[in-house]
Amino acid sequence: MPAEAQSKYDQRLVFVLKTAAAIFAEKGYHSTSIRDIARATKMSLSGLYYYFKSKEELLFLIQDYCFTTVIDDCRRLLAGVSDPVHRLKLLIENHLNYFVQNMNEMKVLSHEANAISGDLFKKVNNKKRQYVDLAMKLLEEIARDYRINDLDIRVATFSLFGMMNWIYNWYSPRKDVDVAGLSQTITRLFLSGFLGDKRIQTEQLETGRESHLERSVSIWQQ
Amino acid sequence: MPAEAQSKYDQRLVFVLKTAAAIFAEKGYHSTSIRDIARATKMSLSGLYYYFKSKEELLFLIQDYCFTTVIDDCRRLLAGVSDPVHRLKLLIENHLNYFVQNMNEMKVLSHEANAISGDLFKKVNNKKRQYVDLAMKLLEEIARDYRINDLDIRVATFSLFGMMNWIYNWYSPRKDVDVAGLSQTITRLFLSGFLGDKRIQTEQLETGRESHLERSVSIWQQ
DNA sequence: TATATCATCGAACGTTCGTTCGAATCGGTT
DNA sequence: AACCGATTCGAACGAACGTTCGATGATATA
Numbered sequence: 001m002p003a004e005a006q007s008k009y010d011q012r013l014v015f016v017l018k019t020a021a022a023i024f025a026e027k028g029y030h031s032t033s034i035r036d037i038a039r040a041t042k043m044s045l046s047g048l049y050y051y052f053k054s055k056e057e058l059l060f061l062i063q064d065y066c067f068t069t070v071i072d073d074c075r076r077l078l079a080g081v082s083d084p085v086h087r088l089k090l091l092i093e094n095h096l097n098y099f100v101q102n103m104n105e106m107k108v109l110s111h112e113a114n115a116i117s118g119d120l121f122k123k124v125n126n127k128k129r130q131y132v133d134l135a136m137k138l139l140e141e142i143a144r145d146y147r148i149n150d151l152d153i154r155v156a157t158f159s160l161f162g163m164m165n166w167i168y169n170w171y172s173p174r175k176d177v178d179v180a181g182l183s184q185t186i187t188r189l190f191l192s193g194f195l196g197d198k199r200i201q202t203e204q205l206e207t208g209r210e211s212h213l214e215r216s217v218s219i220w221q222q
Numbered sequence: 223m224p225a226e227a228q229s230k231y232d233q234r235l236v237f238v239l240k241t242a243a244a245i246f247a248e249k250g251y252h253s254t255s256i257r258d259i260a261r262a263t264k265m266s267l268s269g270l271y272y273y274f275k276s277k278e279e280l281l282f283l284i285q286d287y288c289f290t291t292v293i294d295d296c297r298r299l300l301a302g303v304s305d306p307v308h309r310l311k312l313l314i315e316n317h318l319n320y321f322v323q324n325m326n327e328m329k330v331l332s333h334e335a336n337a338i339s340g341d342l343f344k345k346v347n348n349k350k351r352q353y354v355d356l357a358m359k360l361l362e363e364i365a366r367d368y369r370i371n372d373l374d375i376r377v378a379t380f381s382l383f384g385m386m387n388w389i390y391n392w393y394s395p396r397k398d399v400d401v402a403g404l405s406q407t408i409t410r411l412f413l414s415g416f417l418g419d420k421r422i423q424t425e426q427l428e429t430g431r432e433s434h435l436e437r438s439v440s441i442w443q444q
Numbered sequence: 445t446a447t448a449t450c451a452t453c454g455a456a457c458g459t460t461c462g463t464t465c466g467a468a469t470c471g472g473t474t
Numbered sequence: 475a476a477c478c479g480a481t482t483c484g485a486a487c488g489a490a491c492g493t494t495c496g497a498t499g500a501t502a503t504a
Binding site: 445446447448449450451452453454455456457458459460461462463464465466467468469470471472473474 | 475477478481482483486491496497501502504
């Protein structure tokens with residue numbers, strides 16, 4: 001972890017991973033050839049295989065490294081904070097901050113989650129489950145504290161991750177608000193939505209819920 | 223559009239598109255070979271090319287068909303409704319309902335958005351821009367009506383689409399709440415988050431926003 | 445300077461892929 | 475039965491891919 005303790009090998013590996021992640025993020029995992037990575041790193045095709053033993057393992061190394069850091073940072077950040085709302089707020093902040101600061105790797109983690117298989121998939125997926133569980137447990141705790149019983153916690157949890165993980169599809173550090181603003185907006189959107197004013201739900205949102213659902217059964221249905 | 227007016231050719235084309243979409247959704251576009259689609263449709267490799275002239279056009283036909291329907295259904299549904307909050311609610315309902323009922327095609331639309339290029343990409347992207355614009359304008363209108371001036375509308379818009387489009391990563395019609403419940407939860411989460419109780423934002427969320435941001439600058443940064 | 449380990453390389457192998465093309469088959473009309 | 479357009483097919487091509495292997499260069503230790 002500490003940057004000054006990295007061996008030559010480790011530095012080179014990180015360089016390869018970062019370069020590969022950038023290309024994966026741009027063209028997608030399957031459209032990227034090892035030859036693309038060789039060109040970008042100025043290494044030979046076979047020289048790359050000194051650092052990973054298959055293309056799939058290369059993807060794994062990127063995803064695992066990335067996920068491990070997010071979770072570790074998150075745990076460190078939450079340590080000693082007991083208020084679940086505050087904890088959730090820190091989780092969101094950490095997630096978004098890391099996401100924006102490591103957009104390539106996080107895009108590869110989010111978008112290529114199913115491009116990996118077998119044991120390597122299981123390994124990454126276990127980390128993901130831990131992380132999602134952490135968030136879901138927080139929401140359950142908050143729901144208990146605030147007596148929120150009309151919200152499906154699983155839907156709420158993945159709605160939150162949807163808001164956060166979707167940003168690789170649109171966020172541009174150049175044109176958009178900065179990370180602090182992004183974090184603030186999403187935190188406010190989600191949290192005041194979750195804790196939300198019940199009046200808004202019942203009075204404004206209850207009207208005519210069933211009347212038009214059959215409309216979007218499309219030609220796909222035959 | 224009307225099912226009874228479809229020619230033999232059209233029916234067959236829809237069959238090919240639906241089958242292809244199912245495989246694209248499961249294995250991903252680039253990992254799916256035309257041979258996979260031939261096997262699933264029980265057609266020959268070359269026989270498929272009677273219905274599309276390249277693999278990329280096949281992807282385009284799926285995405286375009288799908289997007290066109292979502293937008294048309296949405297427009298029809300919103301026609302005559304003037305209250306922007308109600309309009310937004312209908313947009314969300316239509317989107318989620320169509321998404322769940324056509325999960326394969328919508329996953330291909332969401333997840334393979336960048337697997338297409340050139341003019342075909344532009345065509346799909348124009349539709350997307352129209353649709354996003356429709357939602358964003360609605361949010362702007364609502365923000366004006368309710369004097370909401372502390373939210374970045376672009377962030378809010380894509381947060382909404384993030385909540386909605388992310389569902390292909392987790393939603394299971396078998397285990398999860400039904401579409402109506404999904405729709406209700408997401409509508410309530412987003413809308414009461416957007417209109418939200420300002421007290422929640424300022425009192426509970428303002429604490430210590432800057433204090434720990436440097437924590438998640440990781441090893442990726444070198 | 446000799447030696448061992450680390451790091452890199454060029455060249456090639458076998459496989460899979462998207463696409464093409466001319467021929468065959470089908471269904472309906474004369 | 476003869477015909478014609480619509481539809482399907484088998485076989486093949488060239489290109490690109492992931493991976494391997496033996497050899498070569500670099501670096502540090504003795």
